Amino acid sequence: MILLxxxxxxxxxxxxIFIGRLRFLGHxxxxxxxxxxxxxxxxxxFLHILPEPGAHQATFARELGLRAETPVFLV
Incomplete structure (x- = not known):
């Protein structure tokens, strides 16, 4: 994982470093x-969609059989 x-x-x-050499960005x-x-x-x-699943994290964890501390965003 660290290598990735x-x-x-x-x-x-x-x-x-090489952004200046990309020709297709000139237009x-x-x-x-x-x-x-x-x-x-x-x-x-970030302001409206992502907080919704975070508020229901316990429900997701219970229904999917995950640990309670597993972030719902990984699901």
């Missing part, structure tokens, strides 16, 4: 509103 994490971190670092996005809409979608997921 190290490989993913190295890959992310390489992307940041203008389709809409200037697109990044704002993406940010709002991510904010919606």
């Amino acid at each position: 994490t190290a490989l993913l971190a190295a890959g992310l670092g390489l992307i940041h 203008v996005p389709r809409s200037t509103w697109l990044p704002a809409a993406g940010g709002l979608a991510v904010a919606y997921v």
